Amino acid sequence: MNKVLIVHTSWYEEKITNMVNISVEILEKNFKCVKAIAPGAIELAALAKNKLKKAKFKGIIFHGIVVRGETSHYDLVTSETFRSIGSLAEEFCDISIINNVICVENDEQLQARLKKNTRKNTEALISLINEKSS
Numbered sequence: 153m154n155k156v157l158i159v160h161t162s163w164y165e166e167k168i169t170n171m172v173n174i175s176v177e178i179l180e181k182n183f184k185c186v187k188a189i190a191p192g193a194i195e196l197a198a199l200a201k202n203k204l205k206k207a208k209f210k211g212i213i214f215h216g217i218v219v220r221g222e223t224s225h226y227d228l229v230t231s232e233t234f235r236s237i238g239s240l241a242e243e244f245c246d247i248s249i250i251n252n253v254i255c256v257e258n259d260e261q262l263q264a265r266l267k268k269n270t271r272k273n274t275e276a277l278i279s280l281i282n283e284k285s286s
Contacts, residue, residue, distance in 0.1 A: 153183065153184045154182070154183050154184070154210040154281075155183060155184045155185075155186055155207065155208065155209050155210065156179050156183040156184070156185055156186070156209060156210060156211045156212070156213065156277070156281075157186050157187075157188060157200060157203055157204075157209045157211070157212040157213075158172055158175055158176070158179075158185055158186070158187045158188070158212075158213055158215065159187075159188045159189075159190060159196050159199055159200045159203070159212060159213075159214050159215070160172055160187070160188075160189060160190070160196075160214070160215035160216060161189070161190050161191070161192055161193055161195075161196065161215070161216040161217070162189050162190070162191055162192070163192060163193075163216070163217060164217045164219075167217055167262065167266060168215055168216070168217065170266065170267070170270075171215040171252065171266065171270045172187065172215060174267060174270045174271055174274065175213055175215070175252075175270060175274045178271065178274045178275065178278070179274060179277075179278070182278070183210065183211075186203070186207070186209070188200070188203055190216075192216075192229070193216040193218055193229055193230075193233040193253055194229055194232050194233055194236070196214050196216060196233060196236070196237065196253070197214075197233075197236035197237045197239070197240045198236070200212050200214070200240060200249075201240055201243075201244075204244060204247070209247060210247070210248065210281050210285075211247060211248035211249065211250070211277050211278075211280065211281045212247060212248070212249045212250070212277075213249075213250045213252055213273065213274060213277050214237055214249075214250070214251050214252055214253055215252050215253070215270070216233065216252075216253035216254070217253070217254050217256070217262060218230050218233070218253065218254070218255045218256070219256055219257070219258065219259070219262065220255075220256070220257045220258075226255075230253075230255045233253055234251065234253070237249065237251045237253070238251075246284065247284075248277055248280035248281040248283075248284055249280075250273050250274075250276055250277040250280065251273075252269060252270055252273040252274075254266065254269055
């Protein structure tokens with residue numbers, strides 16, 4: 153069976169668990185799901201690259217949550233996270249990669265996006281895998 157890698161952060165554990173469970177529910181019908189936990193959003197792409205060197209995957213979905221605080225840390229984390237995931241997608245262009253790192257200002261925004269974005273992005277991963285397989 154084809155494998156999909158789910159790489160997620162350890163922050164906001166309850167919400168991240170919800171995201172992972174949504175993806176697994178959608179993906180497990182056609183794929184074996186392998187999970188990897190990064191300490192934070194910045195480490196997501198490097199962890200995925202490490203896993204790619206050890207095993208074959210049809211796709212990767214990244215799950216993370218970054219909430220704006222009172223400093224510029226949010227801007228640095230979001231920029232670097234998105235840049236590194238984009239670079240990974242270019243380097244491993246034969247593998248389908250979807251970024252479901254949700255960047256928000258507050259919990260209200262997160263609640264409005266978490267389930268919907270995770271479902272849509274997981275479905276997008278399947279579509280991308282199918283497109284790259286044809």
